Every structure is written in C-alpha cells, then in structure tokens.
Amino acid sequence: xxxxxxxxxxxxxxxxxxxxxxxxxxxxxxxxxxxxxxxxxxxxxxxxxxxxxxxxxxxxxxxxxxxxxxxxxxxxxxxxxxxxxxxxxxxxxxxxxxxxxxxxxxxxxxxxxxxxxxxxxxxxxxxxxxxxxxxxxxxxxxxxxxxxxxxxxxxxxxxxxxxxxxxxxxxxxxxxxxxxxxxxxxxxxxxxxxxxxxxxxxxxxxxxxxxxxxxxxxxxxxxxxxxxxxxxxxxxxxxxxxxxxxxxxxxxxxxxxxxxxxxxxxxxxxxxxxxxxxxxxxxxxxxxxxxxxxxxxxx
Amino acid sequence: xxxxxxxxxxxxxxxxxxxxxxxxxxxxxxxxxxxxxxxxxxxxxxxxxxxxxxxxxxxxxxxxxxxxxxxxxxxxxxxxxxxxxxxxxxxxxxxxxxxxxxxxxxxxxxxxxxxxxxxxxxxxxxxxxxxxxxxxxxxxxxxxxxxxxxxxxxxxxxxxxxxxxxxxxxxxxxxxxxxxxxxxxxxxxxxxxxxxxxxxxxxxxxxxxxxxxxxxxxxxxxxxxxxxxxxxxxxxxxxxxxxxxxxxxxxxxxxxxxxxxxxxxxxxxxxxxxxxxxxxxxxxxxxxxxxxxxxxxxxxxxxxxxxxxxxxxxxxxxxxxxxxxxxxxxxxxxxxxxxxxxxxxxxxxxxxxxxxxxxxxxxxxxxxxxxxxxxxxxxxxxxxxxxxxxxxxxxxxxxxxxxxxxxxxxxxxxxxxxxxxxxxxxxxxx
Numbered sequence: 001x002x003x004x005x006x007x008x009x010x011x012x013x014x015x016x017x018x019x020x021x022x023x024x025x026x027x028x029x030x031x032x033x034x035x036x037x038x039x040x041x042x043x044x045x046x047x048x049x050x051x052x053x054x055x056x057x058x059x060x061x062x063x064x065x066x067x068x069x070x071x072x073x074x075x076x077x078x079x080x081x082x083x084x085x086x087x088x089x090x091x092x093x094x095x096x097x098x099x100x101x102x103x104x105x106x107x108x109x110x111x112x113x114x115x116x117x118x119x120x121x122x123x124x125x126x127x128x129x130x131x132x133x134x135x136x137x138x139x140x141x142x143x144x145x146x147x148x149x150x151x152x153x154x155x156x157x158x159x160x161x162x163x164x165x166x167x168x169x170x171x172x173x174x175x176x177x178x179x180x181x182x183x184x185x186x187x188x189x190x191x192x193x194x195x196x197x198x199x200x201x202x203x204x205x206x207x208x209x210x211x212x213x214x215x216x217x218x219x220x221x222x223x224x225x226x227x228x229x230x231x232x233x234x235x236x237x238x239x240x241x242x243x244x245x246x247x248x249x250x251x252x253x254x255x256x257x258x259x260x261x262x263x264x265x266x267x268x269x270x271x272x273x274x275x276x277x278x279x280x281x282x283x284x285x286x287x288x289x290x291x292x293x294x295x296x297x298x299x
Numbered sequence: 300x301x302x303x304x305x306x307x308x309x310x311x312x313x314x315x316x317x318x319x320x321x322x323x324x325x326x327x328x329x330x331x332x333x334x335x336x337x338x339x340x341x342x343x344x345x346x347x348x349x350x351x352x353x354x355x356x357x358x359x360x361x362x363x364x365x366x367x368x369x370x371x372x373x374x375x376x377x378x379x380x381x382x383x384x385x386x387x388x389x390x391x392x393x394x395x396x397x398x399x400x401x402x403x404x405x406x407x408x409x410x411x412x413x414x415x416x417x418x419x420x421x422x423x424x425x426x427x428x429x430x431x432x433x434x435x436x437x438x439x440x441x442x443x444x445x446x447x448x449x450x451x452x453x454x455x456x457x458x459x460x461x462x463x464x465x466x467x468x469x470x471x472x473x474x475x476x477x478x479x480x481x482x483x484x485x486x487x488x489x490x491x492x493x494x495x496x497x498x499x500x501x502x503x504x505x506x507x508x509x510x511x512x513x514x515x516x517x518x519x520x521x522x523x524x525x526x527x528x529x530x531x532x533x534x535x536x537x538x539x540x541x542x543x544x545x546x547x548x549x550x551x552x553x554x555x556x557x558x559x560x561x562x563x564x565x566x567x568x569x570x571x572x573x574x575x576x577x578x579x580x581x582x583x584x585x586x587x588x589x590x591x592x593x594x595x596x597x598x599x600x601x602x603x604x605x606x607x608x609x610x611x612x613x614x615x616x617x618x619x620x621x622x623x624x625x626x627x628x629x630x631x632x633x634x635x636x637x638x639x640x641x642x643x644x645x646x647x648x649x650x651x652x653x654x655x656x657x658x659x660x661x662x663x664x665x666x667x668x669x670x671x672x673x674x675x676x677x678x679x680x681x682x683x684x685x686x687x688x689x690x691x692x693x694x695x696x697x698x699x700x701x702x703x704x705x706x707x708x709x710x711x712x713x714x715x716x717x718x719x720x721x722x723x724x725x726x727x728x729x
Contacts, residue, residue, distance in 0.1 A: 048729060050387075050693070050729045051387040051388070051391070052387050052390075052391060052409075052410070052413045052415065053413060070718075131501075135559070135560065135564075136555075136556040136559050136560065137556075155500075155555070155556060155558070155559035157500075157559065158500050158556075158558045158559035158707075159707070160707065244502070246504070246699075246700070246703065247558065247703050247704070247707060248700050248703060248704040248707070249700065260696060263384040264384060264693075264695075264696045265693050265696050265697070265725075265726060266387065266692070266693040266726075266729075267693075267725065267726070267729065270725075
C-alpha cells in the first residue's frame with residue numbers, strides 16, 4: 001500500500017522534461033538578461049565609477065550623498081507629484097471620456113478612435129510634436145495671441161514654473177485614450193438591468209453613477225491603477241525628449257536624474273544608487289498595492 | 300518530486316555560485332579582453348557629424364578613400380549627443396569601433412590616461428602629418444604617456460556672427476570694445492530687434508558655455524580659465540563672480556527665447572533678422588542654407604580689459620582610434636589619409652566650408668569669411684578649445700545647469716556658483 005502510494009505520488013508530480021525545459025530555458029534567459037544586470041546594478045550602487053576605470057567600493061557613500069542632494073530631493077518630489085497628477089488625471093479623464101463615449105451613437109467610433117490615436121504613436125514622436133507646439137513661436141503661443149491672450153504667451157518648456165506641467169500634458173494626452181478603452185470595456189460589462197431597476201426606483205444619474213457604475217467598475221479600477229502606477233514610475237522618454245529634466249532640474253524625475261547622472265556626468269555609481277531607489281519605490285508601491293488587493297479579495 | 304527538487308536546487312545553487320563568483324571578481328568592471336572581434340573587413344569609423352552638410356562631406360571622404368582600392372572604411376554616423384554618452388562604452392568594449400571623430404586636448408587625454416587610445420607616433424612621422432605645426436603636435440600628444448594619440452584634421456573659430464545686409468539695413472557697424480558692443484546692443488534694441496541670439500534651449504544648452512568661456516578669457520585670461528576648468532580654482536571665487544558682473548551688463552540684450560530654442564532655431568532667427576547677432580562657432584553654418592553663407596560676417600568677441608592677452612576659442616576636430624582595435628594597420632592607413640591635404644580639401648568642399656584645414660598645404664574655402672577667421676586665430680596670443688574640451692565631457696552638464704539657471708534668475712548668482720562648485724567637485728573627485 002505504502003509502495004503503491006509513493007509510486008502514484010511520484011507519477012503524479014513528476015514534471016515532463018519538455019515542460020521543465022519550457023520553464024528553465026526562459027528562466028535562464030531571464031536570469032542572464034534581467035536578474036544578472038540588476039544584481040550588477042546593486043553592486044555598482046556601492047561604488048564610485050566613471051565608466052572607464054575600475055569601480056571603487058564606497059559602501060553606502062552614494063546613498064548618504066543622496067540625503068544631502070537637493071536635486072535628488074526635487075526629483076523625488078516631482079516623481080511623487082507626477083504619480084499623483086499623471087495618475088489621478090489620466091484615471092479621471094479616461095473614465096470621463098469612457099462615460100461620454102459609451103453609448104452607441106452615430107459617429108461615436110470616430111471620437112473613440114481619435115482619443116485612442118495618441119496611444120499608437122511612440123512617446124518620443126509625441127514629445128517632438130508637442131515640443132514644436134510649445135516653442136516660443138509655436139502653435140500654443142500663436143493661438144493665445146490670436147484669441148487676445150497674448151499676455152499668457154510663455155516659453156513653456158524653458159520656464160521652471162511651467163516646464164513640469166507642460167511635460168505632463170503630452171503624457172496625459174497619450175494615456176487618457178488607453179485608460180478610456182479599459183473603462184469602456186468595463187462599462188460594457190455592466191448589466192443594463194441594474195440601471196433600469198435604478199431608474200424605476202427614481203435614482204438620479206449621479207446616484208446611478210455612484211451606486212452602480214463605480215462599484216461595478218471595481219475590477220477595471222484595479223487594472224487601471226496598476227497600469228497607471230507602472231507607467232508613472234517608468235516615465236522617462238517624454239520628459240527627456242522635451243526638457244531633459246530642466247530647466248535647472250525643475251522637471252527632473254528620478255528616472256531622468258538617474259540617466260543624466262550616469263550617462264552625462266558619467267557618475268555611474270551614483271546613477272546606479274538612484275536606480276536602486278527607483279526599484280525600491282516601484283517595488284514598494286506595487287507590493288503594498290498587491291497586499292491590499294489580496295486582502296480585499298479575501299474579505 | 301525528488302528528481303525535480305534535485306534539479307531545481309542544483310540549478311539555483313549553480314546560478315547563485317556563478318552570480319556570486321562574478322560579483323566577487325567584479326566582472327562589472329569590464330576587464331579588458333583581447334578575445335573576439337575580427338581583424339578583417341573594413342575599418343569602422345564612428346562619426347558624430349550628423350548635420351546634413353557635414354554628414355554628406357564625411358560620406359564623400361570615405362567614398363574617396365574606398366575608391367583608392369587597397370583598403371576600405373565603413374562610416375557609422377551617430378547623433379552627437381548619443382555619440383558623446385556612448386563613447387566610454389565604445390572605448391571600453393572588447394570589440395569596439397576602430398576610429399572615431401572627436402576632440403584632442405584634455406578630452407582625449409582622459410581616455411589616453413586609461414590606455415584606451417591607440418598610439419599614433421609612427422603615422423605622425425609620415426609625410427601627411429610631418430609638416431603640422433608644433434602647437435598641433437603638442438595638442439595631440441598625451442601628457443601621461445608622451446605618445447601622440449590624435450590626428451587633427453580641421454579647426455574652426457568662434458565669433459559674433461551677423462548678417463551683413465541686416466547690419467547695413469540697421470545702419471550699425473562691428474564693435475571693437477565692450478562699450479562699443481553695449482552701444483550696438485542698445486541701438487539694435489531700439490530698432491525692435493533682440494540684439495543677442497543664443498540657442499541654449501532644447502538639446503544644445505552647451506552653447507551658453509561659450510559666453511562663460513569668452514567672458515572669462517577676456518576678464519581673467521586664458522591661463523586662469525584653463526586652471527579653473529582643471530579644478531585648480533573654485534567656481535565661487537571672486538574672479539568668476541567678475542565674469543558674471545560683466546555678463547550682467549549684456550544680459551538685458553539677450554533674446555528672451557535664448558534658452559528656449561536650440562542653436563539651429565537661433566540660427567534661423569539670426570538669418571531672418573529677428574535677432575541681431577550670435578556668438579557661435581562656424582559649425583552653425585552647416586545648419587544654414589548655402590545661399591545665406593555669402594551674407595554672413597562676424598567680429599571678434601569684444602576686448603574687455605586691454606591688459607589681458609587676447610585669446611580666442613578655436614576648437615580642433617579630428618580623429619582618434621581605439622587601443623583595442625583589431626585592425627591596427629587599417630586604422631593607421633585611414634587616419635593617414637584623413638590627415639592628408641586631399642582628404643581635408645574634399646571635406647571642406649562638401650561641407651559648409653567654414654572650417655580651416657590643419658594640413659599646411661590644404662587650401663581652405665578661400666572666402667572672405669574664412670580668411671578673416673584664419674587671421675583671427677593666427678593673431679591670437681593664446682587659443683582655447685571650448686568648455687568641455689578644456690575640462691571634460693562630464694563637467695559640461697554642470698555648466699549647462701548653472702548658466703541656464705543664471706540666465707533665468709540672475710539675482711541668484713551667489714547660490715548658483717556655490718551649487719556649480721559643489722557639482723563640479725563631485726566630478727573632479729571621481
């Protein structure tokens with residue numbers, strides 16, 4: 001009996017070599033291309049390295065420098081602000097657009113496609129188009145002039161008071177269409193009977209939204225939130241293409257500061273330390289979100 | 300289960316051991332390797348000359364080299380900023396591109412010191428390079444090894460450029476002194492023109508450095524300037540403050556869009572007469588339409604203190620090669636060709652033609668503009684290169700931030716200089 005049991009168990013749990021290969025080969029590739037460079041990054045964050053000589057081990061020196069680094073502080077604050085503004089606005093505007101465009105009407109497909117179109121373009125191309133619009137004699141200033149708001153004309157990307165917000169706009173312009181599509185899918189999944197019942201009960205549109213739409217969109221919200229958090233923390237291309245974190249660090253994000261420190265100032269050790277901080281932040285935000293999500297699922 | 304367990308454990312132990320071993324041996328330090336790479340095939344020439352006219356001229360030179368028959372070269376043109384950030388990676392890789400467009404002096408020295416550049420002493424003895432001036436020989440010799448590591452092929456000058464027709468229209472003339480320069484600015488401003496164009500926005504913030512360079516060599520002299528950039532003085536010293544006091548006098552005449560547009564757009568503004576003049580190197584002409592070239596003129600950056608010996612910025616361009624190249628003979632052959640009068644003239648004919656060849660027998664474009672430029676450099680007591688060429692590529696971003704900040708918030712100059720010194724210190728102490 002015991003023998004039979006063990007044979008059965010081993011037959012049931014033995015992994016066929018093909019399956020094992022399917023797991024191990026990608027894992028090896030991943031280990032080589034992802035885990036290994038990441039480990040190197042951790043090691044480099046403990047060194048001072050100019051990319052040419054051998055790295056000098058400095059322990060936690062880079063991290064203690066960060067504590068007194070004003071640019072790091074600006075970049076960290078901007079990254080949090082970016083997360084809130086970019087994240088919050090793209091969710092709100094995406095949901096708004098989805099609500100507006102959910103009903104099948106004549107020509108609605110055109111509006112949906114128009115809003116989704118920016119998602120198709122590469123972010124660098126998007127940034128270049130916006131750069132032309134933000135130029136001192138570009139479209140935005142010309143329009144302001146034409147409608148009698150010449151006093152509002154501005155060097156949008158060259159002014160430290162406006163650069164950060166000017167950079168968020170193209171990022172949002174692109175993200176809203178993506179979020180809208182996610183919400184449209186969610187809205188399609190809501191049973192119309194719920195709304196009919198609510199109408200019979202005399203619920204206003206706002207009440208319908210609050211008590212039917214929002215709770216029904218809970219699962220979509222989870223997807224949107226994770227997409228937004230990940231996209232916020234990896235935002236780099238649009239800022240780099242438009243301002244390179246400038247003028248004088250006013251639109252600096254942790255990602256752009258990491259890049260300029262490492263590859264422009266050739267302080268690769270400090271740049272790696274910044275990369276470690278970004279990793280920890282991203283991991284922290286995502287892990288805390290996952291824990292919360294699991295807890296909600298359990299309850 | 301046992302089978303799988305054993306495999307997984309062994310795999311994890313194996314990976315861990317490999318990882319730890321490599322970490323301990325510091326494999327991230329990319330120790331020099333002599334393996335890999337092919338010694339045959341064309342010599343690769345990595346070029347940062349990506350503006351249309353310069354790129355065409357490079358293609359013409361390489362095509363002419365290939366046509367000679369015995370050896371071939373392959374031109375890879377890379378955007379300038381990408382090239383600059385990738386250069387350390389190129390040079391430290393095991394199988395690097397063979398030759399590179401770049402700069403001599405302290406920039407080349409930073410690589411030569413680490414044995415990353417190919418020694419070129421033997422080709423300097425050949426006829427193509429033997430007649431080069433002593434100043435060029437010195438500029439291309441590594442201070443640490445005493446070997447020649449660079450082949451210079453052209454140089455250019457910086458000046459305050461303007462359109463002759465516009466100056467005639469506005470009824471103004473070239474100034475000589477600082478006071479005359481400020482008067483000129485006043486006159487242009489009264490005519491509704493932004494007197495000084497800049498072009499330190501977009502991806503060319505480094506253009507602002509030349510104002511710092513010129514004011515510093517006019518106020519404190521070229522020697523002090525070089526020492527400052529080498530870390531022997533501080534950016535928050537009173538001498539540097541004097542530079543900004545002078546800059547303050549000219550700052551109200553700068554184009555307000557100067558830090559919002561790159562130098563290519565600032566060139567357009569100059570050509571269209573929206574700005575009056577621009578302190579820039581002759582390379583800007585590569586971005587200008589050819590029919591406008593005849594209307595361009597320049598004047599020397601005004602003298603501020605007659606007691607200070609007159610220095611000019613005249614950056615030299617040329618080529619160096621990787622010490623790890625597998626095609627040593629081919630690279631030297633290519634560099635010898637590039638150093639020849641024939642190749643330099645070919646380059647000048649196909650580009651905007653505003654640079655000066657380094658070969659004593661090579662003819663320049665011969666235009667009045669070029670003759671004036673040559674005279675400017677030849678009559679200078681001292682010659683500087685440019686901020687990053689006299690310091691390092693790594694120090695350039697610190698200047699970009701400080702100077703663009705100064706132009707926007709001039710009153711904060713005290714804290715700007717303190718911050719600049721702090722950032723520079725981090726680079727110097729590496």
